[in-house]
Amino acid sequence: xEGEPTLNIFQKMIYSLIKPEQVFKYIRRExxxxxxxxxxxxxxxxxxxxxxxxLLNIPxxxxxxxxxxxxxxxxxxxxxxxxxxIFHLFAKVFGGEASYDGTxxxxxxxxxxxxxxxxxxxxxxxxxxxxxxxxxxGISFIHAIPGGKAFLVWFLPMAILALIILALxxxxxxxxxxxxxxxxxSNPYMQETIQTTGYFLKIIK
Numbered sequence: 001x002e003g004e005p006t007l008n009i010f011q012k013m014i015y016s017l018i019k020p021e022q023v024f025k026y027i028r029r030e031x032x033x034x035x036x037x038x039x040x041x042x043x044x045x046x047x048x049x050x051x052x053x054x055l056l057n058i059p060x061x062x063x064x065x066x067x068x069x070x071x072x073x074x075x076x077x078x079x080x081x082x083x084x085x086i087f088h089l090f091a092k093v094f095g096g097e098a099s100y101d102g103t104x105x106x107x108x109x110x111x112x113x114x115x116x117x118x119x120x121x122x123x124x125x126x127x128x129x130x131x132x133x134x135x136x137x138g139i140s141f142i143h144a145i146p147g148g149k150a151f152l153v154w155f156l157p158m159a160i161l162a163l164i165i166l167a168l169x170x171x172x173x174x175x176x177x178x179x180x181x182x183x184x185x186s187n188p189y190m191q192e193t194i195q196t197t198g199y200f201l202k203i204i205k
Contacts, residue, residue, distance in 0.1 A: 009041055016112035020134045023109055024141045032101050039080060039108040046119050047073045060119060080107060087139070090153045096143030106142050110135030 007015065007026055015023035027035065050060050050069050059065075081104070088096075088103035096103075114131030118124045132154060140150035 009038055012038060012109070013042060013112060013116075016109045016134065017116075020110070020137050021141060024106070024138050027105050027109060028102070028142065030105065032104070035101075035105050035108050040077060042108075042112055042115050043073055043076055046116060050119065060121065080104070083107065086157050087153055090156055091139060091143050091145070091150075094143075094149040094153060095145055096139070096153075098142045098144075102142040103139070106135060106138035110138040 007023070012023055012027070015026070047069055050064065051066055053060055054064055054066055054069065084104040084107040085100065087107060088100050091098070091103055111131040111134070113127045113134060117127030118131065120127070136147065136150045136154055139145070139153050140147050143150070143153075145153075
């Protein structure tokens, strides 16, 4: 990247927090491997901190273990490829000009605030929200699309995911109700127990 200042990994991390447009301008021509290493590094920071907290018997989450933390770290790294791919499809729908590499860079650098502080109780939500904002700016800059379209690149996949989750919850609820209804209709003892309980509750009232 001739003619541009060289940023080390810590500078890129800081710029992602306070000067996101500068870092996105810098990393446009950055090799994919460096972006991957950056994402490995920034995720390693909260991972190591959480491991230390577990060793000190003050885990950041209930029932947290070193195994679950390490599994989460690996899963986060692997899922980044898939999630960036989904965002990339929507970026192309809205006229995005960059390649998959660009979307992956926007994801890794954009969600730096979420990675660094999103795991912290109470204040983590601020990091998540700011990370979304930085990611949207990154998509807008790298793909050369308006901010409104960049917002939809993030929002639509999240909305679709939420609808899928709600549909699954509804299906599970219907299945449970159907199972209990079948159990009730085929079990005379349960019917008698429920009827007796209902009668008893009426007397108490």
